[in-house]
Amino acid sequence: MSTAPHEPATRSDSPDSPLLVSQxxxxxxxxxxxxxxxxxxTxxxxxxxRIALDDAAKDAGVRAVLITxxxxxxxxxQDLSDPHIKPEFEATSGEVDPHRRPKAKDIGNLLDHYYIPLALRLRSMPVPTVCAVNGVAxxxxxxxxxxxDLVIAAQSASFIQAFSKIGLVPDCGGTWLLTRLVGRARALQxxxxxxxxxxAEAQQWGLIARCVPDAELASExxxxxxxxxxxxxxxxxQTREALDASMELEFEESLRLEARLQSQLGYAHDYLEGAAAFLTKRPPQFKDR
Known part of the structure; x- marks a missing residue:
């Protein structure tokens, strides 16, 4: 994703790093x-x-995260050639028989150690998260x-739940997310x-927030x-947390949760600042995090 429309970003990684981090x-x-x-x-x-998300969560100067x-x-x-998941054939003196069954690996172990902590970290970020999907996901x-929290995609981008093609079930939170985003029938489809x-269809289904022309993705x-x-x-x-929690709560329980959150936020700087700014007709300067 180009940062051309904005001031040059400060990069903390070399251009060859698998993950680039900028501010x-x-x-x-x-x-x-x-x-x-x-x-x-991999x-x-x-x-x-995960480390980059942890760093962003700890940095008081970060108020939103953008991923692309x-x-x-x-x-x-998942890169199926990664040694932690790539199927292995038993060593033989001859050529590998492509029809021979490979040795199995515990993919659940990969999820336990990498995907579950990553998905939980993303879902619990103390700042809003935006994903700019620039191509196939x-x-x-x-x-x-x-x-x-918010997903914006280029018009040429697409979403594929490819798990059934290799005999697996959706992971990285897919089974939880999909039914809540698009309903059971479309999730199964x-x-x-x-x-x-x-x-464009993902936006129509409510899977993502917005679909934009490719050339406008970075700036949007x-x-x-x-x-x-x-x-x-x-x-x-806390709005994100309340919406997620309400999926499992009865109506009155959601009302009680709203009251508890409002009690907490009502004493915070941002509410007092927001109310004062509204009454004095000036832009608010929010600080809470």
Missing amino acids: EGAVRVLTLNRPQALNAF TGLLGQV GSGRAFCAG AGAGANFALGC LTLLGDKLPA AMALAQRLAKMPTRALV
Whole structure:
């Protein structure tokens, strides 16, 4: 994702790093950077993304996180050539028989150590998260994107729940996210068939927030992230938490949760500042995080 429309960002990684990290104002930008492999996840990249999210969560100067990919894809999912997941054939003196069954590996172990901590970290970020999907988002790459608070995609982008094509179930939060985003019937359609869903249709289904022309993705995503960074961060994050919690609560329980959150926020700087700014007709200066 180009940062050309904005001031040059400060990069903390070499251009060859699998993950590029930059800062634009109060927005931390994470760019998946394995374009030759369609930004597919390796255990190394998964670990770097989690560390980068932890760093953003701890940095008081970060008020929003923007995640995107380099090249023509956002993320093709798990890299099946990664040694931690690649099937192995028993050593023989001759050539490998392509029809011989490979030795199995515990993929659940990969999820326990990498994907589950990453998905939980993303979902619990203390600042809003925006995902700019610049190309295909497949498998875990699609569900990682959908785990962000707001997803904006280029018109040429697409989403693929590719798990059924290799005999697996959706992971990285897909089974939880999809039914809540598009309902059971469409979630089953996406996951059982594994067909490509174009970005424009993903917006119509309610899977993502917005689909924009390819040339406008970088500027639109950054403008959205910068807008969120100027808003009352703590209130935005607690809104996310309340909406997620309400899916499992009875109506009255949701009402009680709203009251508890309002009690907390009502004593915070941002509410007092927002109310004062509204009454005096001036722009608010939010600080809470």
